[in-house]
Amino acid sequence: MAKVVRDDAREDHVTTTHALSLVQETPYRWRLDPIDAMRVPGVVFATEALLPAMTDDRSLDQVANVATLPGIVTASYAMPDVHWGYGFPIGGVAATDVDAGGVISPGGVGFDISCGVRLLVSPLQRDELQHQLTALMDDLDRNIPRGAGPGGIWRLVGGLAELEEVLRGGSRFAVERGHGVARDLEHCEDRGAVDDADPRQVSARAHQRGLSQVGSLGSGNHFLEVQYVDETYDQAAADAFGLRVGQVCVMIHSGSRGLGHQVCTDHLKAMLTAMPRHGISVPDKQLACAPVQSPEGRAYLGAMSAAANYGRANRQLLTEATRRAFERAVGTGELDLLYDVSHNLAKLERHTVDGRERQLCVHRKGATRALPPHHPELPCDLTEHGQPVLVPGSMGTASYVLAGNVEGDAFHSACHGAGRVMSRHAALRSVDGRALKQQLEKAGIAVRGTSARGLAEEAPASYKDVNEVVGTCERAGLARRVARLRPLGVVKG
């Protein structure tokens, strides 16, 4: 547990088990000064109310561990929704200098490579959907493949050869095959596909797992929600994003399923073996890594990018399935893609560090890229306001649309969700899934789940307050609030 030191240096602190001290810089920003092998400080974006959860679950120790990685620059960051994860905390951002031996680490991306969110905006107002909502939810229930194991919208009749095209082309390939329109791609991070995908670095087992899951939601915290715009904040941005109060939208949260999981497993193992060869030692085996410019680093980057494209194609196929369900149940399949963005990814980006522009490998694990206004990667119609940052809340609670700021911080990153505070195991002990479903239905939220256990694990009580998390992001300058969304119906694995 970290000692807490206020910025006025009063000795107002909690018990410490080692020398890690948390120094308050602003009401929303704290610093972990380097100790032991830390090469840079840790920077934590949090209010005092959010801090105890971070110290209790040892995720700040993980922030400090990440700060020891070779080539790391500026700081090891924690977003306000940070919580304990595999090696890196979930809600962590770390960038390494590629040309200075900087490493890439599968634990810095997570098992669900390119897990992310997209938001579709309907021309309908909430009251126009009222009478068809049950039919719509029933249609989605029948037509959105989900849960653990095989099952997906797309039958890959072309087998492994067609899977290669998914791994190279992502959403672009899905659109080429008629699943969506060109406009969708303009509103995807990387225009729908990462360029440096190398399917040869994706193992046979990963390929096998991927064959049967293209176009599926998965389980855990993944969901498809029919939502409405509850409140807008930055009116100019909300207008540009097409978000009016009462407007119906659909949020899809999904990832790269078993394929991404297998890629992570395979490359963690390869890196662990290679670390002594590269002269790298880390305080936690789960931080296994290799220089970006090494055979193991490049292999993982290629495989991770391929898995990322699988995740993008996955969300594109779910989008088209949702449009068809809207067509049948509501009479219009018009659902405009606002944006699609990952929150589990490592990317090669150029940033200015200490006055010099460098190529960095930016790991965002449970953290969302938040490009500033006028960034060249933004599509024309979004450039004035910055990149939409899509932040799903916990089940039954609000979600947010934020926008990237010019000043930004943490290499232009923001939070990715509410952030878990209770383990799945603990949630199962304290929550009854069936009762929770009844409670949500009573609150007017249609629930289409596949297991009571899955619902219990995702109970809102397992998560932080998304309003507090998002408010902290805004006050820390990471991103600004554009709109709050509330659920009408949720489809879960």
Added chain:
DNA sequence: ATGTCC
């Protein structure tokens, strides 16, 4: 997150 242990 995950064919929640090949």
